[in-house]
Amino acid sequence: MSVVRICKIFTFDAAHQLTGHTGKCANLHGHTYTLEVVIAGEPHGPEHPSDEGFVMDFAQLKSIVKERVVDVFDHAFLAMGNEAAIDALRLSGSKVKILGFRTTAENMALYICYQLVEAGLAVYSVKLWETPTSWAEVHASDIPVGGPKYGVGGACDIE
Ligand SMILES: Nc1nc2c(c(=O)[nH]1)N=C([C@H](O)[C@H](O)COP(=O)(O)OP(=O)(O)OP(=O)(O)O)CN2
């Protein structure tokens, strides 16, 4: 049998702020993110009659990515943890997800990839489109055992 890669594509809307950035992204702003999740494996054989020919049922993949990532991030303020707006947003009842790292496309792709590996998926890669012209891609095989390193300046343990 041959290894085949399959992909499912998701979108979610979220706000973030790159505090300390010298450009426009230092402002609190939002994106409609597109997430491409690629799974690798050999298609099932006749011993799995329902899923024969599938690497993985797209419906099952959708359900896991939705629960672990999309539903967590959608319509949230994705925060490192030190943004001044957090308290006001929480007071107003807004959804805030503290990630503990600077919410660049690169760091978010690393985080998402690791979350999905931890969920038991045979992740090959994730690609996160932050805008229609900007994306970051992570190959699961490049993530160290124990999880991604986000950089000394990007870590934050504020909860
Ligand atoms: N390497 C990175 N650079 C930037 C990131 C990032 O996560 N990684 N993030 C931002 C901003 O958050 C925002 O995404 C702006 O990005 P940009 O591509 O510049 O957005 P535009 O709307 O200006 O895109 P155009 O297609 O060029 O109009 C900034 N940089």
Ligand SMILES: [Zn+2]
């Ligand atoms: Zn942005």
